[in-house]
Amino acid sequence: MSRRVGRPRKLPVDEQRALILGAARKVFAESGLQAATVEQIASAAGLTRQAVYETYGGKKELFAEAVKATEELVHAKVGKPALDASEPKLRVWARANYAAMFAFVAEHPDALPLLLQAERAGDPAMNRVRARLATIYAEASRARWAAQGVESGRTDKALVAMYFAMTEALVGMSWDDPAPDPEALIDLLTEFTVGGVLRLQGHAPEIIARLR
Numbered sequence: 001m002s003r004r005v006g007r008p009r010k011l012p013v014d015e016q017r018a019l020i021l022g023a024a025r026k027v028f029a030e031s032g033l034q035a036a037t038v039e040q041i042a043s044a045a046g047l048t049r050q051a052v053y054e055t056y057g058g059k060k061e062l063f064a065e066a067v068k069a070t071e072e073l074v075h076a077k078v079g080k081p082a083l084d085a086s087e088p089k090l091r092v093w094a095r096a097n098y099a100a101m102f103a104f105v106a107e108h109p110d111a112l113p114l115l116l117q118a119e120r121a122g123d124p125a126m127n128r129v130r131a132r133l134a135t136i137y138a139e140a141s142r143a144r145w146a147a148q149g150v151e152s153g154r155t156d157k158a159l160v161a162m163y164f165a166m167t168e169a170l171v172g173m174s175w176d177d178p179a180p181d182p183e184a185l186i187d188l189l190t191e192f193t194v195g196g197v198l199r200l201q202g203h204a205p206e207i208i209a210r211l212r
Contacts, residue, residue, distance in 0.1 A: 019045040024066040029113035033121040067118045077104045090144040095190040105171040134160040153212030
């Protein structure tokens with residue numbers, strides 16, 4: 001979201017903050033903390049450098065705010081829906097979580113790249129996101145696994161780590177045209193994780209037992 005630079009007008013504070021944060025996320029995601037400039041962010045937001053400095057201070061402060069806001073956005077769009085207790089079926093619930101991640105990346109393409117840029121700058125933002133969501137997913141999945149005869153224990157957190165790693169890899173992958181149908185990828189991920197654990201439970205339950 002940006003506005004055309006023209007005759008200055010006073011913007012509401014919330015609108016100005018949103019413009020700057022949106023522009024900062026895009027610029028930082030593309031260029032990283034070191035290469036990005038306040039001038040680039042101001043231009044992308046359709047505001048002046050002075051407006052950026054007055055609203056957020058320097059570049060490092062703005063980067064930290066953009067990362068923090070992105071972490072909260074991931075939590076709201078991907079984490080909170082996983083707490084919905086209205087769907088008891090494990091596969092349906094798991095598939096909805098994969099679909100939520102794919103939808104989030106499509107709607108906010110700068111979010112994951114920004115978190116990765118934060119990692120490169122020495123801020124373990126992606127690890128914080130994974131850890132926070134792992135707690136949510138583990139708690140939300142435990143009863144659903146139990147209904148399938150799986151006492152998951154610490155397997156939950158291991159599965160969540162796999163879930164994010166695979167999803168991040170697939171949504172960021174370059175494909176030859178035509179790209180695979182996202183629904184097919186979501187089905188693949190669902191069956192790989194859920195179906196894989198259920199097959200382990202049936203044929204090699206000692207592997208899961210070692211993670212309890």
